[in-house]
Amino acid sequence: MSDAKGLIIVTGGSRGIGAAICRKLATDGYPVAVNYTTNQDLADIVVAEIVANGGKAVAVGGDVADEADILRLFKEAQAALGPVYGLVNNAGILGGSSRVQDLTAEALARTLAVNVAGTVLCAREAVRAMSTNNGGKGGAIVNMASVASRLGGPGELVHYATTKGAIDTFTMGLAREVAAEGIRVNAVAPGLIDTEMNSPERQARIAPGIPAKRVGTAPEVAEAVSWLVSPAASYVTGTIVTVSGGR
């Protein structure tokens, strides 16, 4: 582990893909802030595992749909583990499953608030802290996109897929906006991953149509995040790395 490695804030780090990302980044030597909304017990378990393995981590609660919570997340994480070097914008929700004709305004608003506004405002805070224009040392942002942005999610998840389309565009635009300020911005687009986001029934229904003939695992997604934040990806920005078994 290099002492030079700085704090990485992972939103939605208590479960699923985010928890795997926290574990992997800690193994890589980064101090990690494990954000959660409701499951503090699970975030605490991730932190305890990291600390038991010699890493540094802190659990910080906060809803990424709430600007005040985001400000507090960045403040508390940096107070505990030093200046932020990286952000993984992982927190996301499906917003329920329905055809567009049955979608409620409340479900749509919540999905947009968490998946889009949450991602954009967390990235804003990271840029404010990391940009060399602001006296920062640069850093890396990884957004959690999805293959849903090009598949569209017909019949169940068009609203969710639409938010992930916004993530693709935001990643490309922000990458170009801050490329000369020491900040790289990329995204990972998972396919169908075995987490609580996908019911066993959904996984069984979709898996046979995946070219690799199986769902993916959270650690397989974390590997891509690990590479994108690392110096090995020093000339990579504005890119979406797809981790989907060919889907």
Ligand code: NAP
């Ligand atoms: P998950 O198992 O449902 O876990 C979601 C995580 O996000 C939890 O840690 C949860 O915290 C947190 N979270 C939810 N709403 C939040 C909010 N408003 N503020 C802060 N944290 C919040 O989901 P996942 O499958 O790991 O998905 C992670 C990301 O990958 C999402 O952006 C998702 O869209 C994307 N993705 C997933 C798949 C897939 O197949 N699983 C495919 C493509 C993309 P609590 O534990 O406190 O609730």
